[in-house]
Amino acid sequence: MKKIDSITVRLPYITQKIFIGCDIFDFALREIIAMRYDKLIVVVDSNFYKLIKSNLERCSENKIADIIVISPVKKYKEFNACSEIIQKMVQAKMNRNCCLIAIGGGYVGDITGFVATNYMRGIDFIQIPTTVMSMSDAIIGKVAINFGGIKNLLGSFYSPRYTFCDINLLLTLNKKEIIFGLVEVWKHTLVVNDNSIARKIADYLDGKSYPDIFFDLTKFSLKTKKKIVENDFNDKNGIHKALSLGHTYANYLEQKFNLRHGEAVFYGIILEIILSLHFNTINQDKFNSIKPLIKKFEENIGMLHKIQTLINIEEIINNLKFDKINQGNHFTFVLLTKNGFCVKSNVTSGNLREAFIEFSKFNIL
Template sequence: MEPIIIQSSSHSYAIHIGENIRYDLSHYITKKYSSILVVTDEKVADLYLNDLIQVLPQSNIYSIIVPVGEQSKSMEQFHRIQTKAIESHLDRESLIIALGGGVVGDLAGFAAATFMRGINYIQVPTTILAHDSSVGGKVAINHKLGKNLIGSFYPPKMVVYDVNTLQSLKKKEVRSGYAELVKEALIANKSFFHTLLNTNLNHIDNFKLIDHLKKGIKIKAKIVEEDEKEAGIRKYLNLGHTLAHALEAELGYGTITHGEAVALGLLFALFVSENHFNNKLPLEDLKKWFQSNKYPFQLPALNPEVLMAKMKSDKKAVNNNIQMVLLKEIAEPCVIEVDDNALYFQLQAFLEYIQVKIRN
């Protein structure tokens, strides 16, 4: 199957998507590397690490396993990978492979971006959500005061996306990945949005999966190619993320999945859009779809002031004002600098709309 080619400012790279293609990895890796370090997490290691090491081109192959979850995007794990790379005598001609979801991709990618000032890395995503981070070259770790605050723009050399590894995902992870696909559809493709609203997340075959991933990746790729450094339209990709990041930070990373937080963030973006533009968006339809697909709406009581403060410390804030992506219409996004007071009241109203208790 033809790969999707992504143009980044430093180089272009291929995203291969298909069934069982992880076994063809040595076919895709044409460059001779002096050594390879595979970074993965405990869960993915059990499923795919040995398989992967078997099929890698003969070389000095090392691996390092980090704990499952967002908590691994930490200075501590970052430092562990650097130490492992040095102790394994990786040099500038070495390769890092990120085998796992977005957490592993971001962490291993940032390690690759900064090890000896940058070596190549390849992503082998094992979640649907990771389709998002496989395009755009954003790599990062978290600071205890906020998500993704320490990082680089550093695209991979290649992405090898084997959809068979997605069939073992838990429902929770499928939901998480599809929230980003919904986001991409909302930004740029109305018919794709309606396709998704007609998809039952309990029954997705590989054929549908490949189709949805490709559509999502192409939407993201088009935006990123036009604006790699996030100066303009790339901000559209933050649709739903202003509240999502605040929710994750407030509830504790890992309590709610990223995609589940994005789902709520998307609803909030539609909610604010309707008020701002006095238009009619499929807020209710989307909420029903999320609910019928068991996205979690039972959250602990939340304090809107705390969420506001978190939104302000988000790195998308400019001049200390909250910037939000809103929709004039499906596939017509725009960036609005929102007034603090107005947003505060809308946040209160939104929490009531999704039946979350307010805490002082």
């Protein structure tokens, strides 16, 4: 019998059941086929489809109405990818008792979830995440697509009803993608001040991995996210903003430098840590305790110098006016504190320019 753990996330609009295990992909497909849905449509990106085509063919029965293979290219996290899915759903006469299955990373999850939340005012979707990013961060509480070049402009607070995290699916993921996903796990360690998990990430970056590491890291991230999202599912009472650490700058960096999401979040976190020092929400000792892990990430990602050279603070300030967590004329940032995070809502352009000078001089290696 395979070891399978589960986590239940209780949200006002849905109870989400998450299964985590190793080698549970076929189990997941069998469970899904046996569910009460009239029809299922699978959405998968073309890279990953090649790897699971035969599993899907083995398990698919009449209940799977279609398998939609989408391009993994990032620019397609736009509405045109959604309309392709919607057209196939209409052709398959999908009603409210049908379900979408997203198999892939965060892009597939967001596009599929966005369609599920809108089709006939909302149908169920099920997610089988296949990247560290999606397993640890993109399966609870929200879905979004880009619009007009603005990241995550359209979306809603929505979760899959069931999620199956098969850690073995990560075996085919390349090391860079794993590291980008680990940035989000690191973000979770920072906002809840968990040093033991941060050490496990450092061990992985040092090449000292052990078999269950991704099982442990995924469980930690999902439990952290569960606690935050159950307390503030629609980002209204402040605690949900913890999940935005690094993202205020990251949304700009991702578009400007064509970065992968995890890369952009990494540099976004550095910028927000420097802002935390600027506002004295953390002291130098706390910063020194975080620095070794920043260094290990930078040794693997290696874009700091390019970003310091090409970044334009006036462009950032202009771009930040669209940020979702701003209030009034000032900017809102999630900053680090000694034991976790705080939300600073009266940040001015002047503050950002001053902290930015520190960032341009920042040298970690």
